Amino acid sequence: MSATTYGWLVLAFPLAGTVVISLLYRRLPGRTAGWIGTAAIGLSFLASVGALLALLDHPHEERQLVSSLYDYASTAGVDGQLSILIDPLSVFMMLVVSGVSALIHLYSVSYLASDRGYSRFFAYLNFFVFSMLLLVEAGNFLMLIVGWAFVGAASYLLISFWYRRTTATGAGIKAFVINVIGDVGLVLGTYFIFKHVGTLDFLATFERVPDEFSTNQGDLVAGCVLLLVGAFAKSAQIPLHTWLPDAMEGPTPVSALIHAATMVTAGVYLIARMHPLFEQAPAAADVGAVVGCLTLIVAATIGLAATDLKRVIAYSTMSQIGYMIMGVSAGAYAAGLFHLMTHAFFKALLFMAAGSLIGAMAGVQSLDRMSGFRRAMPFTFGCFVIGGLALAGVPPFSGFFSKDEILLLVGERGGWHWILYVVGYIGAFLTAVYTFRMIFRAFLGEPVDEARELEQGHVHHADVPRNPANDEEEDTDVGFPGPEHHIAERAGEMRGAMAVLAVGAVVAGVLQVPGTTHVIESFLEPTFAESRLFEAETSTGLTVLGLVLGTVLGLGGIAVAYRLWVQRPDAPARIRERLSAPYRLFANKWYFDELYDAAIVRPGAALGRFAQETFERVFVDRALIGGATGIVRAGSSAVRSAQTGFLRYYAALLLLGLTGLALYFLLVS
């Protein structure tokens, strides 16, 4: 079969999974929906492998294949087609997305086993994977926008999965609104580009870009910046990042899949795919690099002060995506995408392990209440350590190589990119600190009651289920989490998925060691063939400096965390007192939420109130509608007065009319 046929199959399996589970959701007993969903994504992964092999059969220059299934509209100069583009970049993304998704589906089979909404979850999850695959396989702007929008919708559905929790529904709406801002940016950006290029197809667009646009031409820069707005919203970069921490209200597999491995990487994919546009508009690319850098440092500082387990990991995601965005904006495409892949592995692993830990805590997510789980949950602890080492960038784990490659190429750009280089390494140090702060606080130290219970072989259950965010009472019926909590030590599916990801987190680094192996880079080369920045030369000196610096900072961060949270447990409190102002800034997430509330939400609400009370009530209701009905009533009452009810009046009117008619006819003739 050809590569494009495999491409369509990759899309077809998750879609079939969604449809089957949605239609049969009442009749699927037990965990059947889970296995159907996992099988669908598993088949999709196999089809992705098939696509890879089929693509590799083609000679190196001919590895960009387009297949169109249906012509929506080819009128008025707009060519809207249902087409996919199979080239190394899309196959790379397909493999990452379907592979990690399959493992997360496997994890969810047992993680959500007692939830009343089990089948609904897998239907949504399959739909999400379908949308994400559509996004990465899109062959023209139309399908990209469709996939983008579907992914946003799936994210909303999954964040507010436990829909009877008001915190969850609020978070879902917040995520959706910010996503829509991104959608607007994406569509407007497409328009600006389409205006000059005249086609929606990717390959045709990229061909025409050098001819239609001069470097940094106004429309192109505007279009690229708008595309960046879309990327920032989807990838949770500043200033459109406030939805990501709240999105942790969704179940942990959702956080693992959507908000670590796949959806938030859509922005990175977008910039990489649109690289001809960004290279022709370096101003926009610079904006992307600066924002990515800013995000990575801000998120790292917030991670230092956050106390909710999942939110620490969420901020680490934001920070790592900042690295990726900075990388692909600065031209380090292969490095950025490689970091995307390794990040998918270790971040999904971290979230899965976090899910297991939260299960042991019976739903509580606060780090303040977790301690000493090392003996009770050895497997989870091991996964946390592996994921943490990869995240902190310690060799030989994969995160080290990918992060290092990005920073190397950014530094290689020279000029003001040195600032990004320095900030990137500061961020790496902070990453190691907060990651191991989290691990040491949760696993070392005195075991809490839940840990002691687990050591005796009994998973803790709360008497009254409570919302971990605001301590409201709940029940375990549909719309709330199920009564049972699953941990990795007890569930084989969870262990299997986490083990595969742990292996990936450890060994994937060999694919692209800076200066040595180039598997990713050479695979992706056909996509970036005409890029000026792709195959940048790296000096050996800088490479070695980067490797050494990365190792030192990573290990140094772990050491600092060990000293502060294990050896001297009272030290963090003292530091907090001395640096209380920065601490409050970080703990309040740099006040972004408060800023948006004051600048946007409140004026919006005030405008709405004004519109309803003043404008609607006075103007529309009284003046427009009241006026219109008043005129009609006045007119009809004027006419009504002719219906007096007196027979003689009617007769007189008849007579009058007859006379008039006769007069008229007489005069006419």
Next chain:
Amino acid sequence: MAEVLFFIAATGAIAGAIGVVALRNAFYAVLALVGHLLSLAALFLLLRSEFVAAAQVVVYAGAVMVLYVFVVAYVGGEDMPIRGTAAGLRIVAPLFAVVLLVELCIATLGSGLKAIDGEGAGFDPAFGSPAQIGELFLTKFLLAFEIASFLLLVAAVGAVMLARRRRGLDEGDRDDSTPLDIPRPALTGTMAEAVHSGEATGRGDRDRGGW
């Protein structure tokens, strides 16, 4: 000779007409109309339409007017002056009637139709005879004939429906209230109930049939 007869008949017709309009007592008005009808029959005879004249006397003056007399005797025509709710009608009505008269005269007499100056078509012995009427009815105007008979049936049934009594003797205290004597919204229910509700609760703006 014919002219003299014509003038007598015409005078009688017009006098009867004026009598119908002007006489206060309804009974006298009916009698005036009877006179008018007989004069009209005379005019028909002058126009050689014997059958129609006979029908006029027998059907109209005979049956219909007798019906009128019955009803006037039952209902009784009170003397009511022409004191309408608007005096304007008293002036406007005759005025427009005069205008209409003028127009009609101009229309018919001034139309330039030569034939009305003559005495009509040539003498035809069968003209106006029952034989001719019957033949026309049953051949050329058969449909009109049948529809007219149907119309008579409808009118007869309608009259019976209108004037029948609902229950018992309709004297003394009327007790036509239904078991469901609940207040009804305006303009609903049968005409009897609407009429009753108007009387029972007093007329008012309730019956205005509002929005």
Next chain:
Amino acid sequence: MAIGWYLAVSAFIFCIGAAGVVTRRNPLVVLLCLELMLNAGNLALIAFSRMHGTGDGQIFALIVMVVAACEVTIGLGLIVALYRRRLPIDVDELSELRG
């Protein structure tokens, strides 16, 4: 007599009847005035029938008489119904069908 005279008489009677319909208050008399108008029409029809020499006008006049008879029947039935229900026999008072 010339046919024109008959037409003039017919017009006269018609207008008198019209004035009567508008002017009188007793519904019985109103119906009588309606009869006047119908008769005027009949007279005109017969006159024209004589003018042409065909019997069509007479047939028409007979049908008009039938219609008039039916109308009188229904009208008088209405008046009897009104009287039965103790309503005033006065067209000015019977004005409920108003807007």
